[in-house]
Amino acid sequence: MTGLPPAAAAPDPDSARPAVAQATDLVVVAQATDLVAVAQATDLIKDYGSGDTRVRALDGVNVEFAAGEFTAIMGPSGSGKSTLMHCLAGLDAASSGSVRIGDTELTALNDDQLTALRRDRIGFVFQSFNLVPTLTALENITLPSDIAGRQADRAWLDQVVQRLGLADRLNHRPGELSGGQQQRVACARALVGRPAILFGDEPTGNLDSRSSGEVLAILRAAVDEFGQTVVIVTHDPRAAACADRVVFLADGRIVDELRNPTADSILDRMRGLEESPVARS
Numbered sequence: 001m002t003g004l005p006p007a008a009a010a011p012d013p014d015s016a017r018p019a020v021a022q023a024t025d026l027v028v029v030a031q032a033t034d035l036v037a038v039a040q041a042t043d044l045i046k047d048y049g050s051g052d053t054r055v056r057a058l059d060g061v062n063v064e065f066a067a068g069e070f071t072a073i074m075g076p077s078g079s080g081k082s083t084l085m086h087c088l089a090g091l092d093a094a095s096s097g098s099v100r101i102g103d104t105e106l107t108a109l110n111d112d113q114l115t116a117l118r119r120d121r122i123g124f125v126f127q128s129f130n131l132v133p134t135l136t137a138l139e140n141i142t143l144p145s146d147i148a149g150r151q152a153d154r155a156w157l158d159q160v161v162q163r164l165g166l167a168d169r170l171n172h173r174p175g176e177l178s179g180g181q182q183q184r185v186a187c188a189r190a191l192v193g194r195p196a197i198l199f200g201d202e203p204t205g206n207l208d209s210r211s212s213g214e215v216l217a218i219l220r221a222a223v224d225e226f227g228q229t230v231v232i233v234t235h236d237p238r239a240a241a242c243a244d245r246v247v248f249l250a251d252g253r254i255v256d257e258l259r260n261p262t263a264d265s266i267l268d269r270m271r272g273l274e275e276s277p278v279a280r281s
């Protein structure tokens with residue numbers, strides 16, 4: 001955990017970007033090099049409604065998310081970003097196609113198995129924080145393990161809390177915390193269970209630029225320091241520029257991809273998508 005930006009510093013997208021081949025991060029480097037797919041969608045179709053009112057939100061999506069990578073999903077409004085993330089995270093069921101988290105095929109799971117998979121292997125950070133207002137920050141962070149009847153790993157919990165700058169806020173309730181602090185609590189809650197993958201649906205959408213920078217620095221550090229795999233949906237090119245890779249959706253399909261993105265290169269691609277929508281075949 002040396003040589004990385006403090007949690008409070010807004011990340012410089014260029015210097016914050018990965019690779020970070022530190023001797024202490026051998027596991028992370030091995031994961032990134034091997035490009036093991038932690039999550040995978042194959043021929044994914046999602047329809048809402050039926051007949052004349054049917055909306056095809058996902059139209060044959062094929063995408064993989066490699067271990068130890070930070071990916072941003074972007075695209076025009078209504079292109080299917082949230083639908084894709086919700087199907088990948090087991091929050092919504094696809095109409096057809098396959099979603100795998102590691103070796104587990106989500107479409108083969110019943111409701112109880114899906115609930116257990118979401119609890120044990122997936123972390124989620126929402127735009128609206130989704131903290132329980134009557135619980136303290138610490139109780140919110142340990143809630144998933146409490147519900148599962150498990151003891152949180154105290155050493156890991158302490159490390160996450162320290163790294164996220166929350167040590168002196170643990171006894172506060174969400175209403176006593178700023179938006180940025182609340183989102184850091186939500187990040188801690190997601191990270192403390194060591195999920196296979198952490199999904200963020202517009203995780204900086206409700207934050208000012210300083211708090212947004214803090215949360216992005218945390219997600220970046222989670223990848224670089226903890227070897228976490230992170231996927232976010234965002235409309236903000238500066239947020240997406242903190243990722244290793246940007247995947248672009250249009251009209252329910254993956255239409256482009258950028259590696260080592262900058263805010264400018266992302267803006268260029270987005271302009272292209274908004275000016276010439278992809279025609280359905």
Ligand SMILES: Nc1ncnc2c1ncn2[C@@H]1O[C@H](COP(=O)(O)OP(=O)(O)OP(=O)(O)O)[C@@H](O)[C@H]1O
Nearest residue numbers: 048049055057075076077078079080081082083084
């Ligand atoms: N519950 C639903 N019922 C019917 N249609 C839906 C539902 N949810 C989403 N859709 C439609 O599916 C399409 C994809 O929606 P989705 O929310 O995934 O897009 P998005 O790219 O996340 O949009 P935004 O950037 O505006 O949040 C849109 O046409 C939307 O209107």
